[in-house]
Amino acid sequence: MIHQIRIDNFKSLVDFEIGLSRFSCLVGLNGAGKSTVLQALDFISQQMRGDIDSWLEQRQWEPRDLGSKLTAKQNVDISVQVETEKHGLIEWSASFNRQSLRCTTEEAFCDGVRLLKVEDAEFWIDRSVKQGSLRDVRSEIMFEYQGSILSQLKRKQIGEPLQALKEVLANIRSLDLLSPEHLRQRTRDSAGHLGLGGQKLSAYLHEQGSEVRQRLLEKLQHAYPQLASIDTRSLRSGWKHLDIAEQFSGKVLSTPARHVNDGLLRLLAVLSQLASDEHFLLFDEIENGINPELVEFLVDALVESEHQVMVTTHSPVILNYLEDEVAKQGVIYLYKNAKGATQSIRLFEIPSLAEKLQFMGPGEAFIDTQLTELATEIQSLSAKGGKDVSAAKR
Structure with a gap:
């Protein structure tokens, strides 16, 4: 399961972090960045599949469309924490170059041991978390590829922990453009x-x-x-x-x-x-085209799935069918700060929403809230605490 992602310089996502549950539901005003978060996760998945050209063509994007207008940075920086059943927590970070369409630097760690390093057209791999040195398997990169170098390396070259990381990320599947046509x-x-x-x-x-x-x-x-x-x-x-x-x-x-x-x-x-x-499924505006009487059936199927699932919604009806604990952990409010960058916080960690949840259902609390006023409340919390309160990223 993917616990956390951080991505910098991807559209409206600048120094953006978000913590994920087994079921995550993104809410927020139009333009807050809900669809962009789904696209970012799909982009991360493409790093392990390797064909960035085809992915850009599918979305009718150019490489320049990936970067944010809010920063002058060229590369898209990525960091992911993945929990695997056999190997525990694996952390992978990379810097994606929009000109070469590849990650020019990469690192991966498992239990504090570095498994992978890519830098200066060379790569080092440790095939076992029990080994301590990467220097013995240092290699010059002599082949062309897109995305992560892991997209081109076979299981026997990278070992089980890196293969597990690769499979989890490669099996993110986005249906964010789902339509009847x-x-x-x-x-x-x-x-x-x-x-x-x-x-x-x-x-x-x-x-x-x-x-x-x-x-x-x-x-x-x-x-x-x-x-x-x-x-x-x-x-x-x-x-x-x-x-x-x-x-x-x-x-x-x-x-x-x-x-x-x-x-x-x-x-x-x-x-x-x-x-x-697939390991992780992404659906945009999940309620579209679904009769209200079938929403509970749909929500139950998503929440009870063995897959990790992320959806976006504008409908309080979706939240009404969530148990309080599922809503506390999984409903994430997205908003834009004064600079226009997307931020995240768990909706029911906002004090006014936490209070409402004590005597209302998640959907009732959501519909009883003026979303336009939440950013002001979040900013006041940040000012009081002296730090960023985007708790959904922790």
């Missing part, structure tokens, strides 16, 4: 994932096989009892087609994906990812 598209293959907008849904479900589709059907039937089947087939030239069948009065009606309602398609996409092998 994308979900309805036919595609030839999915490469094992849905795509940022869910545009590979038909191919993804086809490749997962009938058993996976049956399990998804059984889950969805709790929300849509009339569902009869989720069917896919391969067309000419390899295109994959998706049909949803429903039963009414004993008659089965099959509907192609291009005519299926938005909410069902979105739920199908979300649940398919909760059944995947």
Whole structure:
């Protein structure tokens, strides 16, 4: 699980830190940086996949779009803390150069022992946390790559702790551009994932096989009892087609994906990812297109998932279905400081919200609050404490 990230010089994120729970929910005013945080996590994941060019093309971005207008820095600095079951806490930091599209410096530590160092076109690797010296495996970098050097090195080259770090970060999966238009598209293959907008849904479900589709059907039937089947087939030239069948009065009606309602398609996409092998799932404005009576079903599925999950929302309804402890740990308020940089704090660590939570539900406390006034309260706390109170980063 990823416990904490720090990123500097990524869009509105300047010296930005955030602490993460198993389930995290970002709230805040429009423009506060909620979507940017999801994009930053996806950017961090791309460091371990290595194809930065394709990722930028997917988002229709240029390298210059990554940097913040609030600073003159060129590199994007990253720091991540990952808790692994076998190796404990692993810390990785890197400096990403927007011209070369690679991390020009990197370090990784496990239990205080340095596992990796990249500097001056050379790298050092310690394959075991029990070893103490990196000098014996110092190597000159003689190959081209993008992102982290770990994206190009194999398991036998880097050892188990670094491989565990690589897998956790590489298996962050963002669906922050999820939309009905994308979900309805036919595609030839999915490469094992849905795509940022869910545009590979038909191919993804086809490749997962009938058993996976049956399990998804059984889950969805709790929300849509009339569902009869989720069917896919391969067309000419390899295109994959998706049909949803429903039963009414004993008659089965099959509907192609291009005519299926938005909410069902979105739920199908979300649940398919909760059944995947990804480690960390990111969803933007999770309530979009979902009927209010199905929100509890969706929230329960996200909170109870074995995956680490982050969502953004503008809806107090989402918070209403969170247990108080889940809300205390996972709901994070984002706002911009006087310089325009995004800041974070756990919503219910703000005194006025903590007080309301004693006699209101999380959603009720949220809707009873003027978000425009919270920044003033946070600033007053910072002034009294003499330090930054962005507690969500600790």
